[in-house]
Amino acid sequence: xxxxxxxxxxxxxxTKYWMKFGFITFILATLYTIAFTTTDLSYSGSSLSAFDMFxxxxxxxxxxxxxxxxxxxxxxxxxxxxxxxxxxTMIGAILAIPIGFLAAKNMSGHFSSIGKGIxxxxxxxxxxxxxxxxxxxxxxxxxxxxxxxxxxxxxxxxKLYSEVIESIDMTxxxxxxxxxxxxLQAMWFGVIPQVIxxxxxxxxxxxxxxxxxxxxLGIVGAxxxxxxxxxxSNQRAWEQVGMMLIIIIVVVTIIDYLSAYIRKxxx
Amino acid sequence: MIEFKNVSLxxxxxxxxLKNVNLKLxxxxxxxxxxxSGAGKSTLIRSxxxxxxxxxxxxxxxxxxxxxxxxxxxxQLRTKIGMIFQNYNLVKRTSVLKNVLSGRxxxxxxxxxxxxxxxxxxxxxxxxxxxxVGIVEKAYIRADQLSGGQQQRVSIARALTQKxxxxxxxxxxxxxxxxxxxxxMKDLKKINREDNITTLVNLHFIDMAMEYADRIIGMRxxxxxxxxxASSVTEKTFEEIYGRKIKEDDVLGGDEK
Numbered sequence: 001x002x003x004x005x006x007x008x009x010x011x012x013x014x015t016k017y018w019m020k021f022g023f024i025t026f027i028l029a030t031l032y033t034i035a036f037t038t039t040d041l042s043y044s045g046s047s048l049s050a051f052d053m054f055x056x057x058x059x060x061x062x063x064x065x066x067x068x069x070x071x072x073x074x075x076x077x078x079x080x081x082x083x084x085x086x087x088x089t090m091i092g093a094i095l096a097i098p099i100g101f102l103a104a105k106n107m108s109g110h111f112s113s114i115g116k117g118i119x120x121x122x123x124x125x126x127x128x129x130x131x132x133x134x135x136x137x138x139x140x141x142x143x144x145x146x147x148x149x150x151x152x153x154x155x156x157x158x159k160l161y162s163e164v165i166e167s168i169d170m171t172x173x174x175x176x177x178x179x180x181x182x183x184l185q186a187m188w189f190g191v192i193p194q195v196i197x198x199x200x201x202x203x204x205x206x207x208x209x210x211x212x213x214x215x216x217l218g219i220v221g222a223x224x225x226x227x228x229x230x231x232x233s234n235q236r237a238w239e240q241v242g243m244m245l246i247i248i249i250v251v252v253t254i255i256d257y258l259s260a261y262i263r264k265x266x267x
Numbered sequence: 268m269i270e271f272k273n274v275s276l277x278x279x280x281x282x283x284x285l286k287n288v289n290l291k292l293x294x295x296x297x298x299x300x301x302x303x304s305g306a307g308k309s310t311l312i313r314s315x316x317x318x319x320x321x322x323x324x325x326x327x328x329x330x331x332x333x334x335x336x337x338x339x340x341x342x343q344l345r346t347k348i349g350m351i352f353q354n355y356n357l358v359k360r361t362s363v364l365k366n367v368l369s370g371r372x373x374x375x376x377x378x379x380x381x382x383x384x385x386x387x388x389x390x391x392x393x394x395x396x397x398x399x400v401g402i403v404e405k406a407y408i409r410a411d412q413l414s415g416g417q418q419q420r421v422s423i424a425r426a427l428t429q430k431x432x433x434x435x436x437x438x439x440x441x442x443x444x445x446x447x448x449x450x451x452m453k454d455l456k457k458i459n460r461e462d463n464i465t466t467l468v469n470l471h472f473i474d475m476a477m478e479y480a481d482r483i484i485g486m487r488x489x490x491x492x493x494x495x496x497a498s499s500v501t502e503k504t505f506e507e508i509y510g511r512k513i514k515e516d517d518v519l520g521g522d523e524k
Contacts, residue, residue: 169356171356172356172357172358175350175352175356175422176372177318177345178316178318178345178348178350179345179350179369179370179373180343180345180346180373180374181342181373182372182373184377184381185377185380186372188380188381189358189365189369189380193358194358194359194360196360
């Protein structure tokens with residue numbers, strides 16, 4: 001064997017790579033510097049240490065007589081929160097079906113971009129913003145909350161639905177059309193049975209999200225447990241805030257667990 | 268009677284599926300269409316119920332040029348043509364009976380069918396159809412619980428429930444093993460004989476074509492290159508249709524009779 005063999009392979013030129021690397025590093029460093037120098041990060045002092053705060057929220061709350069007295073009331077608010085979430089999810093899950101079909105490419109062809117546009121528009125805002133708008137237009141209370149949750153759910157569910165529809169087996173639809181079924185019949189019998197399990201699974205998942213979202217709606221006056229929380233925290237009644245947080249944590253955990261169980265059974 | 272008069276079909280991408288096809292298909296014939304993949308067998312079969320629409324010529328069914336049909340007439344026509352697909356195309360998550368009943372959709376009013384209110388005689392017809400392909404006891408089982416051969420028989424029952432005059436079968440046995448393939452072909456042949464339904468089947472196995480067909484149509488590159496009674500066909504004919512020597516893959520074998 002000839003060990004002195006020469007390989008005529010050139011190392012690729014890396015200058016470009018290092019230039020890019022340096023440029024990106026520079027930009028990131030600049031942004032970082034700007035962010036820190038213009039943000040006021042000074043500690044303004046607090047009458048309460050973090051430890052005291054935690055103690056009052058999650059320990060003292062169990063020994064506060066006022067809290068004991070108000071627990072049934074808090075549970076009532078939590079039920080209202082759940083009801084808002086449920087009604088909102090229901091509206092969203094149903095209204096998302098036609099929009100989902102409209103946004104699915106294999107159902108509406110070129111028109112699907114209209115559906116996708118609507119959905120993107122809805123998803124651009126968080127539900128709290130919808131809540132502010134609805135509180136202003138239909139007044140304070142859970143009604144505004146239900147509308148906010150409902151509209152917001154359409155955004156996410158519509159998008160997920162349209163993706164489910166786009167992934168179905170279209171050959172069934174072809175077979176039904178070949179036997180003389182109308183468009184509507186072909187959709188009803190060829191598409192719906194294929195998508196119902198996924199649709200319900202996503203709707204239940206969305207309910208989970210909506211329960212969490214509903215807990216903050218009260219902050220802007222759209223009903224639920226958010227209102228008493230903001231009230232109590234304005235009064236620095238951390239024991240009361242703590243009990244409400246505990247109730248939320250327990251309920252949300254139970255719902256997450258149930259939802260996961262049901263969804264596993266469905267699909 | 269189905270008549271192709273100078274029918275050509277060019278796909279939007281410029282591919283020519285059919286080139287100047289002239290054929291007369293008589294009532295009650297059992298016709299097998301053979302050819303290599305891409306030869307235009309599927310296109311030929313699918314143009315009869317216009318799952319693909321020919322771009323030139325006339326396609327005359329019972330005296331009418333179906334290529335001029337509007338949406339409603341086309342649906343009317345399709346109710347009389349049953350179709351069987353390679354992958355069965357059943358709604359997997361619903362029961363066998365509901366799948367078979369869907370053959371009646373074209374005959375049932377939209378509102379009525381959406382509510383699932385099929386007339387009693389339709390249900391009876393569906394059960395009879397299932398009985399004829401020998402799986403009536405599976406009526407209330409979900410379609411995805413069945414084997415491939417059983418699913419294909421469900422799709423035959425679905426076609427039967429349409430009370431069709433024509434059955435089109437697009438590679439009905441391509442996903443099945445040899446014994447099951449023969450069961451399916453025998454069902455098709457039996458129905459063809461008993462109900463006098465014109466039957467067109469796409470196949471690429473030459474022994475099967477010769478065993479079941481009354482008439483064989485050979486296609487190559489979108490053209491009909493052979494048309495004659497099955498009795499006149501030999502291996503030599505197939506070599507001409509395929510444009511090459513017969514290989515082991517072209518023979519299915521395995522009939523258990």
